[in-house]
Amino acid sequence: MEKKAFRQQQLARLQQMTPASRQVQTANLLAxxxxxxxxxxxxxxxxxxxSPIEVNTQPIMAAAWAAGKNVVIPQTLPHRQMAFLPHTATSPLARTKFGILEPTTGTPVDKSKIDLILVPGLGYSLDRHARIGFGGGYYDRYLADFTGTKLTLAYREMAFKTAQWPVDDYDILLDTLLVAEDGVDDKD
Structure with missing residues (x-):
């Protein structure tokens, strides 16, 4: 399946998840x-x-702050580049043309100072830890020379035994893939 068609199919699938399933799976993934x-x-x-279809990152940030960790979030830049800026519970944010919230102030953190990146996406393969994102290529560009840990959290609806989309040479594979465990009730 072409990447564009897979993204559309996966977006529709994720939009059908119940709020209860999202909440339970998010708690499982945070644990x-x-x-x-x-x-x-x-x-x-x-x-x-x-975004509403992704694993909720608010509890993740709260857990990081509670553990005394620094949290950085991405800011998109021209030419499909991005930088990560410090983020606290009171940091000012603005909605981008992509509909996502980004920091409006702060100094970019050097890539070498980031220990762990939680990489977003729409689908992940269990066999190779390949991912398909939203199509901008921002993360693949950023991760190309990233030396820290590349980890993702996936709802069961995001995990596939093998990639159902083409995996290109420039697609960066993840180090760790955590999937919400089976037995999580998906009914209201």
Missing amino acids: QLTQPSAWQQAQTIAVTIS
Whole structure:
């Protein structure tokens, strides 16, 4: 399946998830996230401000702050580039043309100072840890020379045994993929 067609199909699938399922799966993923050494050892964690179809990142940021970690969030730049800026609960944000919230102030954090990036996306393959994002290529460009840990959190609806989309040479594979465990009720 072409990437564009897969994205459209996956967006529709994720929009059909119930709020109850999202809440339970997000709690399960947060519990999994805080266990690995990558989280335990990280001082600076990069995360996005989630959209309604993504794993809710607010509890993740709260857990990071409670653990004394620095949180940085992306700001899109020209030429499909991005930088990560410090983020606190009171940081000013603005909605971009993509509909996502980004920081409006702050000094970009050097990539080498970020220990862990929680990489967003629409789908992930369990076999290769390939991901398909929203189509801008921002993360693949940023991660090309990133030396920290690339981790993602996936609802069960986002995880596939193998990629159902073409995986290109420039697609950056993830280090760790955490999927909401089976047995999570998906009914209201």
